[in-house]
Amino acid sequence: xxxxxxxxxxxxxxxxxxxxxxxxxxxxxxxxxxxxxxxxxxxxxxxxxxxxxxxxxxxxxxxxxxxxxxxxxxxxxxxxxxxxxxxxxxxxxxxxxxxxxxxxxxxxxxxxxxxxxxxxxxxxx
Numbered sequence: 001x002x003x004x005x006x007x008x009x010x011x012x013x014x015x016x017x018x019x020x021x022x023x024x025x026x027x028x029x030x031x032x033x034x035x036x037x038x039x040x041x042x043x044x045x046x047x048x049x050x051x052x053x054x055x056x057x058x059x060x061x062x063x064x065x066x067x068x069x070x071x072x073x074x075x076x077x078x079x080x081x082x083x084x085x086x087x088x089x090x091x092x093x094x095x096x097x098x099x100x101x102x103x104x105x106x107x108x109x110x111x112x113x114x115x116x117x118x119x120x121x122x123x124x125x
Contacts, residue, residue, distance in 0.1 A: 001081050003067070003074045004088045010067040011097070014060040021053040065100045072106040079118050082111065 025033065028050055034043040037054040071089075076082045089107065092099070 001074075001076060001084050003070050004084060007064070007067040007071055007088070010060070010064040011092070014057075014064040017053060017056045017060045021057050024050055024053050068100050068103055069106075072103060072110055075110055075114055076118075082114065082118060 024047070028047050032045070032047040033050040035041060035046045035051050035054050037051070037058050042051060071085060076085055085107075089099070
């Protein structure tokens with residue numbers, strides 16, 4: 001399922017920036033990392049790496065959330081697609097990552113509509 005691969009890629013990019021942000025937090029003195037791009041607060045005296053990490057953390061976090069919601073907007077068309085989506089969801093949580101607000105209920109609602117059609121007798125995998 002293409003949407004799963006897009007989510008995996010977006011998640012990996014976000015994790016990369018979380019790691020970089022954390023390393024900069026350890027490396028830079030507090031007075032060089034005051035910017036907070038979630039509040040549009042850029043401090044001119046901050047290290048430019050910090051400002052970039054803040055921006056990328058916001059951007060990649062938003063992209064990961066968008067990709068997560070796409071997973072429940074694009075419905076699988078086969079049993080194998082449903083199983084791949086469920087497996088991805090389980091592995092994501094087993095790795096101690098969470099889904100955005102309302103994601104679980106959206107997934108369950110969509111699957112409750114889809115499963116009766118896919119599991120009818122004679123429907124191909």
